[in-house]
Amino acid sequence: xLDRYGKQHADDLKALDLQSKAPKYGSHHELLELVxxxxxxxxxxxxxxxxxxxxxxxxxxxxxxxxxxxx
Numbered sequence: 001x002l003d004r005y006g007k008q009h010a011d012d013l014k015a016l017d018l019q020s021k022a023p024k025y026g027s028h029h030e031l032l033e034l035v036x037x038x039x040x041x042x043x044x045x046x047x048x049x050x051x052x053x054x055x056x057x058x059x060x061x062x063x064x065x066x067x068x069x070x071x
Contacts, residue, residue: 015067031061 038054 011067015064028061028065031057 035054035058038050
């Protein structure tokens with residue numbers, strides 16, 4: 001029982017940490033719209049740093065989605 005509680009507590013802390021790092025886009029739909037708008041822009045207007053930041057946001061959003069909606 002204690003092991004289960006410890007694991008659940010660790011998972012909860014991880015989820016809270018991910019939530020604090022996640023940008024506040026409102027919904028997954030809004031996040032996808034942002035990604036689409038970045039990709040539709042001319043390739044010369046999108047920097048590598050911008051794409052790396054966007055990738056980080058997507059990974060965080062996916063992690064949150066999987067934590068709160070496990071497969």
